[in-house]
Amino acid sequence: APGVSVAIDGPAGSGKSTIARLLAEATGGGILDTGAMYRAVTWVCLADEVDLDDQDAVAHVAREIDLELGTDPNGASVVVSGEDITAAIRAQTITEAVSAVATNTQVRTILQRRQREILLATAAQRGVCVAEGRDITTVVAPDADLRILLTASPDARMARRAAELDLEDTEETRAAMRDQVLRRDRDDSTVSEFLVPADGVIALDTTELSVDEVLTHLLKLVEKVR
């Protein structure tokens, strides 16, 4: 059987990576963190001192990168040329530079093709694959069995981002998170329109929902298409 492909999009702090991981765990499936691929390309560019404004040079990195992506929801690792960069790609330097890489249209074409392949292969192998990003429901897998757009209010997203980074919930961290979340929305909005659901995509506002509630809801939807 070809397996079930699930596409989840959403902005930074919408909870999509947590939800994708838990949904994959609950269904015995695999995950595909597409943001990790943009981050890995960014990591190589910074390590090799590639000028991020040089479109061809950055596209060359995306084409040639020796990238192994784990699809196991319990600890999906990111390995480049044998080096484990799973933690390194979460650094602030990467987060600040990644939009410059993600707006490179050549890079997007290269990574989107790889993402489609990984999604289909993993769904076939494990029965289910949950892919998350910004353009999965629209570009990478518009024909996925289930397509979800997770949204949440900016306040909820800031609070989640702060919790994720283990920061105390003070006025100061809120302000810092607000800057980060809103700046990334702006930078990423040139990437693709991911704040409005495309035709046939199920939008779910998670502002007032717990992780468990979102998960329960999505599990029902997966069972319907399974």
Ligand code: C5P
């Ligand atoms: O999801 P995450 O924060 O790890 O994504 C990092 C960055 O990669 C995003 O800010 C966005 O610029 C880019 N991205 C993208 N398309 C995707 C996934 C991520 O452009 N499908």
